[in-house]
Amino acid sequence: MNTAGRLGLYGAALVAAFAVAFGTAAAVAPRGAAPGQAHGPTAGHEKQQDEEDGMNGHDAHRSTTMDHSAHTANDTPAGVALAAGGYTLAPVSAPATAGEAGTLSFRILDGSGTPVTAYEPQHEKELHLIVVRTDGARFRHVHPTLDRATGTWSIPWTWDAGGSYRVFTDFAARGADPVTLARTVDVAGPFAPAAPATSATTRVDGFDAGIAGDLVPGSASELTVTISRDGAPVTTLQPYLGAFGHLVALREGDLAYLHVHPEGAPVAEPGEAPAPGATSGPDVRFAAHVPTAGRYLLYFDFQVDGSVHTAAFVLDAKAAHH
Ligand SMILES: [Cu+2]
Structure with missing residues (x-):
């Protein structure tokens, strides 16, 4: 799992200010999306x-x-x-x-x-x-x-x-x-609006994906995506666009765009891209910095065996109360 490598980097280059876009993303319809889309990637990957x-x-x-x-x-x-x-x-x-x-x-x-x-x-x-x-x-x-x-x-x-x-x-x-x-x-064409409901797990292309962590407005929110297949952890995540996964977060309501670039491991330096041929998994960690409370649509891209898959989650960010 290369956990040590990842942990070392964590929080350094990973904090994404909402104000800025970092890179790339992927997706799937949120649970509760239009009929027939509940699990399928509504989205295609070219x-x-x-x-x-x-x-x-x-x-x-x-x-x-x-x-x-x-x-x-x-x-x-x-x-x-x-x-x-x-x-x-x-x-x-x-x-x-x-x-x-x-x-x-x-x-x-x-x-x-x-x-x-x-x-x-x-x-x-x-x-x-x-x-x-x-x-x-x-x-x-x-x-x-x-x-x-x-x-x-x-x-x-x-x-x-x-x-x-x-x-x-x-x-x-x-x-x-x-x-x-x-x-x-x-x-133009038929349009049945989806009503994204909070969902921290999804299934895409035979993979089960889950996201753990809480989005806290105004601070770095530590999130971990975990990928499994047939109940077994997937440890063969391949580098994709220079990392072991890409995540985009959109704020529901205005679709303000947060691009988070997760860091993989092993790496030589904080922020270093994975070496060619390296694999990782089942966890991909990142930090997101969301500006406000509210609902966020998260789209995570990952690559296994040369194919890119996208998993979508929906998380609510709640203001921290102490
Ligand atoms: Cu891209």
């Missing part, structure tokens, strides 16, 4: 996209993670605006109707309105695209392709259901701080 970059990418996120930790919870939460840090997410083009195959595309504009064509990789990718319906269902975390001539990001896209979706772009333009920009995209 494996060919996710896997194409391999595991030995950059670790630019390490330094950015540390930088982010300096932010305070008083900052405006990430992911609630289409412009921040001098950059703007231009209108998103996507199929208008559920079930219609097409392309999702967009550009990032700098302060002069010029499309951005140079990015600093974070968590091995130049841009992380997170899409979730406003009720928290249908989460996807994928990596579109950049046309470096035009600055247009695109990815094949089909909406599985109607509704309003939040499209988050998590990136750092070259030489700039990471930002998370978001827009709403409305999709």
